[in-house]
Every structure is written in C-alpha cells, then in structure tokens.
Amino acid sequence: xxxxxxxxxxxxxxxxxxxxxxxxxxxxxxxxxxxxxxxxxxxxxxxxxxxxxxxxxxxxxxxxxxxxxxxxxxxxxxxxxxxxxxxxxxxxxxxxxxxxxxxxxxxxxxxxxxxxxxxxxxxxxxxxxxxxxxxxxxxxxxxxxxxxxxxxxxxxxxxxxxxxxxxxxxxxxxxxxxxxxxxxxxxxxxxxxxxxxxxxxxxxxxxxxxxxxxxxxxxxxxxxxxxxxxxxxxxxxxxxxxxxxxxxxxxxxxxxxxxxxxxxxxxxxxxxxxxxxxxxxxxxxxxxxxxxxxxxxxxxxxxxxxxxxxxxxxxxxxxxxxxxxxxxxxxxxxxxxxxxxxxxxxxxxxxxxxxxxxxxxxxxxxxxxxxxxxxxxxxxxxxxxxxxxxxxxxxxxxxxxxxxxxxxxxxxxxxxxxxxxxxxxxxxxxxxxxxxxxxxxxxxxxxxxxxxxxxxxxxxxxxxxxxxxxxxxxxxxxxxxxxxxxxxxxx
Numbered sequence: 278x279x280x281x282x283x284x285x286x287x288x289x290x291x292x293x294x295x296x297x298x299x300x301x302x303x304x305x306x307x308x309x310x311x312x313x314x315x316x317x318x319x320x321x322x323x324x325x326x327x328x329x330x331x332x333x334x335x336x337x338x339x340x341x342x343x344x345x346x347x348x349x350x351x352x353x354x355x356x357x358x359x360x361x362x363x364x365x366x367x368x369x370x371x372x373x374x375x376x377x378x379x380x381x382x383x384x385x386x387x388x389x390x391x392x393x394x395x396x397x398x399x400x401x402x403x404x405x406x407x408x409x410x411x412x413x414x415x416x417x418x419x420x421x422x423x424x425x426x427x428x429x430x431x432x433x434x435x436x437x438x439x440x441x442x443x444x445x446x447x448x449x450x451x452x453x454x455x456x457x458x459x460x461x462x463x464x465x466x467x468x469x470x471x472x473x474x475x476x477x478x479x480x481x482x483x484x485x486x487x488x489x490x491x492x493x494x495x496x497x498x499x500x501x502x503x504x505x506x507x508x509x510x511x512x513x514x515x516x517x518x519x520x521x522x523x524x525x526x527x528x529x530x531x532x533x534x535x536x537x538x539x540x541x542x543x544x545x546x547x548x549x550x551x552x553x554x555x556x557x558x559x560x561x562x563x564x565x566x567x568x569x570x571x572x573x574x575x576x577x578x579x580x581x582x583x584x585x586x587x588x589x590x591x592x593x594x595x596x597x598x599x600x601x602x603x604x605x606x607x608x609x610x611x612x613x614x615x616x617x618x619x620x621x622x623x624x625x626x627x628x629x630x631x632x633x634x635x636x637x638x639x640x641x642x643x644x645x646x647x648x649x650x651x652x653x654x655x656x657x658x659x660x661x662x663x664x665x666x667x668x669x670x671x672x673x674x675x676x677x678x679x680x681x682x683x684x685x686x687x688x689x690x691x692x693x694x695x696x697x698x699x700x701x702x703x704x705x706x707x708x709x710x711x712x713x714x715x716x717x718x719x720x721x722x723x724x725x726x727x728x729x730x731x732x733x734x735x736x737x738x739x740x741x742x743x744x745x746x747x748x749x750x751x752x753x754x755x756x757x758x759x760x761x762x763x764x765x766x767x768x
Contacts, residue, residue, distance in 0.1 A: 443504035677702025
C-alpha cells in the first residue's frame with residue numbers, strides 16, 4: 278500500500294503539473310485575446326475619430342470659417358464640403374446664399390457708383406447752369422458771355438464744337454453771336470446764305486452731314502423765336518439724357534437772355550425817347566416862350582425905332598427885352614443843371630443833396646422826410662421824383678418868398694407813393710397858372726402823367742403852397758420776396 282501510495286502521489290503530481298501547464302496556456306491565450314481586443318478597439322476608435330473629423334468637424338469648421346469671412350465682408354468665401362448628406366446640403370445651401378449675397382452686394386456697389394456718378398454729373402450741371410445763368414443775366418449783351426457758355430457746354434457734353442446764331446430783325450442772313458468751331462464752315466462755302474436755317478429751327482432736331490452729327494436747338498423765350506444753337510457730335514455718338522436736358526435748359530436760358538437784351542435795348546430806346554420828349558417839353562415851356570416873348574419885343578422895338586415920336590418907348594422895350602434875355606439865360610442854366618444831373622447814388626442821397634443845394638442857394642430852411650419803407654422804385658421813377666422835387670423847390674425859391682419849406686416822400690402799404698412839397702410863402706393864385714412864369718408847373722404835370730399819377734397844387738390854409746404828387750410804385754419788397762419764395766418752392 279505504501280508502494281501504491283507513492284506511485285499514486287507521483288500520478289497526482291503529474292496530474293497537477295499537467296493541469297498547471299494547461300491553465301497557464303489558457304491564461305496566455307486569454308492574454309493574447311485581450312491584447313488583440315484592446316488593439317482592435319483602439320483601431321476602431323482611431324478610425325471612428327478620423328471618420329468623425331472628416332465627416333463632421335472639418336465641414337463644420339469650414340462652415341464656421343466661411344461665416345466669419347462673410348462677416349468680415351469677404352463675400353467670395355465658399356464651403357468645400359457639399360454633397361447629399363445633411364452637412365453637404367447645408368454647405369451647398371450656404372454657398373448659394375453666399376453667392377446671392379455677393380451678387381446683391383456687387384449690384385448695390387454698382388448702384389451706389391451709378392448714383393454717385395449721377396450726383397456728380399448733377400452737381401457739375403447745376404454748377405454750369407448757375408455760372409451760365411449768372412453770366413447771361415448780368416451781361417446779356419456781351420458776346421464773350423455766350424462764347425464762355427458754349428465752351429462750358431462743349432466741356433460737359435463732350436462736343437466737337439458748337440455755335441449760336443440769331444436771325445436778323447429784317448431780311449438778311451443770320452448772325453453768329455458765338456462759336457467754338459472757329460470760322461463758320463457754311464459761311465465760307467455759301468457766303469451770305471450761311472446759317473439761313475436759323476430761321477426755320479423751332480424745335481430740337483438732328484442733321485447728319487458727313488462724319489458729324491449736328492444737333493439743333495431753338496433759342497426762344499415765351500414770346501419770340503431768336504435763333505438756333507447748333508452742336509457738333511461724331512456721327513456714331515449721341516447725347517445722354519442728362520446732357521440733352523442740360524443743353525435744352527441752357528438753350529432756353531440763352532433765349533431768355535437774348536429776349537432780356539432786346540427788351541433792355543427797347544427800354545433804353547423808350548427811355549431815350551421819353552427823355553428827349555421831356556427835354557423838348559421843357560425847352561418849349563421855358564426857352565421857347567421866352568424867345569417868343571423876346572421876338573414880340575423885338576418887333577415892338579423895331580416899330581418904335583422907326584417912329585421918332587416913340588423913341589422914349591424904345592427904352593422901356595429895351596429894358597423889358599434885357600429882362601427877358603436875363604430870364605431866358607437863367608432858365609437855360611437851370612435846364613443845363615437838370616440835364617447834367619448825375620444819378621450816381623440812391624434816391625435818398627440825391628434828395629438830400631438837392632435839398633442842401635436849394636437850402637444854400639435861397640437861404641430857406643428846408644426839412645426832408647423820406648419814409649419809403651418797403652416800396653421799390655424803378656430808375657425811371659426815381660428820375661421823375663427827383664426832377665419833380667427839384668422843379669418844385671426851384672419854383673418855391675423864385676416865386677414863394679418862403680422862409681420854411683418841407684419835402685416829404687412816403688409810401689403806404691398798398692405801394693402808393695406820395696411826394697409832398699410845401700412852403701409858408703405867399704401862396705399860389707387861384708386862377709390859371711399856365712403863364713410864362715409858371716412853366717415849371719406844366720413840366721411837373723407832364724412828369725406826373727409819365728409816372729401814371731396825379732398832381733395837386735393847392736394853397737395851404739395856414740399860408741403858402743402845397744404840391745402833392747401820387748403814383749403807384751411798380752412793386753413792393755415784401756411782394757417780391759413772397760413771389761421769389763413761391764417760385765423757389767415750386768422748383
């Protein structure tokens with residue numbers, strides 16, 4: 278049994294050893310399996326992270342970067358990840374949105390640039406219109422003004438040249454008043470018939486001659502047609518709308534300036550004729566009557582000298598004749614002073630000068646009151662007012678024997694002007710005052726009629742004479758201001 282025990286123990290040891298070897302082998306296999314599983318897990322994790330980064334993080338990062346770029350104003354930024362998955366669709370939609378924003382921004386920039394260019398053109402046009410209108414209305418009769426206006430038109434509209442011609446008042450060829458083309462080509466080719474179509478141009482038109490396109494615009498105002506403005510363009514070019522509007526506006530203002538020049542010329546002629554009529558009336562009412570009186574005295578003197586019995590009467594006639602000559606000489610000097618009167622200042626200053634002159638000449642205390650307020654008188658009215666006051670003061674010094682006098686010039690709210698000259702002298706007779714010594718009253722009546730007013734010559738209750746002239750002023754300053762404001766508002 279002991280022998281069997283020992284053998285059994287050895288067998289047990291062998292069994293245990295075998296079991297230990299098998300267990301260790303199994304443990305080693307398990308270790309290898311665990312290591313492979315860990316490695317496989319790490320690989321799967323790494324692959325998953327790579328796929329996640331490529332499929333999610335990178336597209337999101339690109340989308341975020343593009344968003345930030347657009348926020349900075351870079352509208353060319355785009356997303357690279359586009360496709361059929363969710364992020365690809367988001368990227369494609371973002372690219373469409375960015376492209377639309379970019380197009381809208383470019384369109385907006387283009388519109389801003391166009392508006393800026395349009396505003397700049399408008400500013401240049403307004404500046405040109407302002408300077409051209411200022412020149413035309415300040416000196417509408419100067420040819421240099423029209424030439425400067427044409428040069429401005431050529432510069433702004435990009436023309437090859439232009440000229441303006443006006444039709445004559447009688448039969449004959451038209452007259453070129455300004456040109457930037459040099460010598461008139463038609464005048465060289467056709468002589469006196471050049472620019473004959475100036476008469477026929479009543480509306481804007483286009484004529485093509487050779488390599489040039491000629492644009493014609495009428496020069497007219499509301500009443501008359503004066504001539505033509507002709508512009509030269511290359512045959513393949515045309516004026517833009519704003520250029521055409523500018524040229525049409527300038528042609529209208531040139532026409533109005535020509536009309537103003539003609540009206541000014543007519544007013545000067547009328548003023549000259551009126552002044553000549555006044556001079557003729559004054560000579561007729563003063564020197565002509567004095568000379569007629571002296572002519573009669575000469576006839577009486579001739580008869581007296583022919584009869585020896587009337588020699589004593591001749592001395593009396595000679596004395597009257599000498600007095601008449603002295604009166605005629607005095608009247609001539611007064612007329613020369615009136616005709617040489619210089620209107621170099623305003624009406625108030627001229628009236629103060631006249632009052633001071635007659636105050637010093639006659640030693641009479643003359644008070645002057647001017648209350649024109651808002652009334653505005655034309656130069657022609659100022660001349661008549663001044664001459665009426667001077668004539669009244671002259672008559673006062675010659676006939677009234679006054680010590681005090683008053684000259685007043687006032688205007689009421691309706692624009693009615695009143696001239697009052699009164700004194701404390703001997704007063705005027707109640708009968709007719711058209712005699713030889715009262716020709717100044719007739720002259721004042723003529724001037725009052727020229728003003729469209731009335732004159733009253735009355736005796737003052739407290740003694741002396743009062744001369745009162747009433748007439749309507751052309752405009753009052755508030756009315757002009759309201760009209761100007763209304764016109765500016767309508768524009």
